[in-house]
Amino acid sequence: MLILGIDTSCDDTAASVVEDGSRIISNVVSSQNEIHKKHGGIVPELASRRHLEMILPVVDEALARTGMQLGDISAIAVTRGPGLIGSLLVGVCFAKALSFIHRIPLVSVNHIEGHIFSIFLESGPEFPFLALVVSGGHTSIYRIDGFREYVEIGRTRDDAAGEAYDKVAKLLGFGYPGGPVIDALAADGNPGAIAFPRKVIQGSFDFSFSGLKTSVLTHLKKYPHSKKEDVAASFQSAVVEILSKRLMEVAKAEGIKRIVLSGGVSANSSLRSYVKQKALDEGIEVYLPSLNLCTDNAAMIAAAGYVHFINGDMADFTLNPQAYMPLGGSAHG
Ligand SMILES: Nc1ncnc2c1ncn2[C@@H]1O[C@H](COP(=O)(O)OP(=O)(O)OP(=O)(O)O)[C@@H](O)[C@H]1O
Ligand SMILES: [Mg+2]
Known part of the structure; x- marks a missing residue:
């Protein structure tokens, strides 16, 4: 069909x-x-x-x-x-x-x-599974119990992660979309160079990225000659840590051992490898769509x-x- x-x-x-x-x-x-x-x-x-x-x-x-x-x-x-x-x-x-x-x-x-559903174009998981949707307009974790059985467990209270990538890229003087540029720059930077905040919303599984974005802005105002690669790598390590940690917390709370990443930011090389590693440690299966999906x-x-x-x-x-x-x-x- x-x-x-x-x-x-x-x-x-x-x-x-x-x-x-x-x-x-x-x-x-x-x-x-x-x-x-x-x-x-x-x-x-x-x-x-x-x-x-x-x-x-x-x-x-x-x-x-x-x-x-x-x-x-x-x-x-x-x-x-x-x-x-x-x-x-x-x-x-x-x-x-x-x-x-x-x-x-x-x-x-x-x-x-x-x-x-992009994951079903390749090798999709059985239900139920958790889906991290992380894109230009959204950052949410859903429990997917079956067709039309979708429950949002956590979401961003302000910026989406992709939006934060795009805004940070703009602060560093790059055009849209910023995600792939930051991803490439970060590969040559030190993720521990700048201690950007890793804030999450306590008492829920929600996210917040606007404070992180503001921290990058404040840092660049104070140190305008910072090495762009270090800023990119430090920002990226904060995003990746926030997303992965929350995902593992939700997996534990829901008792679900299958995770799907989706949306534009799931093309991020660091997010893909970090989540894979974390999931391996926790005995969780991770499903990653190909980059073009x-x-x-x-x-x-x-x-x-x-x-x-x-x-x-x-x-x-x-x-x-x-x-x-x-x-x-x-x-x-
Ligand atoms: N390698 C990457 N690392 C980080 N972010 C990335 C990468 N590649 C793309 N992005 C980000 O993904 C976003 C685009 O993703 P997508 O096309 O799914 O979003 P959208 O359709 O604009 O938003 P939504 O799906 O929420 O409506 C942009 O913010 C872009 O910067
Ligand atoms: Mg989209």
Whole structure:
């Protein structure tokens, strides 16, 4: 069964064809990094305009690479939210039009659910498992008990980890996205050079990254000639330690021995190796998506969409995007 996935939640126009929720036939991502780079972050107006230009060629390319026709597609899965409303609108309207004209069933997917389901495109775990979603807009830990059984155990109270990476990169004079730049710089720096804070919210499994970001700013004001590699490595070691520690605490509290990392920051080399090591010590299995499946893509939307489709969970033409769209229930009550 072939699902066409479409994602335009943020700054990447993405389309993909996936077979049976797990085998990628084609996966096309048109990045807007060059457009937003000089602004030090995503400019929503520019993002939606670019999606409008790219949606048709990207979907065409995803289909052309399979050698199949739209008639071979069983369902169209589209990201409904969360994300930038102007960006989401382009994907949702396009998917609805395609579904209407070609009479192909339509399925709506939560972008965060997609990030988590990216692991099923490779070798996914059995339920239940814990999923750390760590991206440009989110930093949360979910307990995934099954399809549509998602409980948020902890989340950031302020900045997402990816946002902190992007802001620190900007402070160091680099463009958007900052994560890959900091990751590369950190490899040549000393992670113990600067003792940045490792604050967590006591009495919960929540995160906070705004204080860490401010500490980097304060440090750079005081020591403007700091070695960038050391700042990057010290910042990164704080982020990685905060995320890994919390993840292991949640695994212990929930008694779950399977962990999935997902979202753009899960492409981080240090986070991947640190979590792997910590998990090995604790007898926990770690599932890491390939690097190209960590950041935004539509294969993950098709993978999640497949599960909606086989469970009869269809959307209709009243489907509208939602900028704020929490995933599942919350352990916060
Ligand atoms: N190697 C890396 N190390 C750290 N951060 C990274 C790395 N690669 C990408 N990132 C960060 O990942 C983020 C982008 O991830 P993703 O595409 O999943 O986020 P998004 O779609 O913008 O946000 P969301 O999924 O929450 O809506 C950016 O903040 C980027 O800096
Ligand atoms: Mg994303």
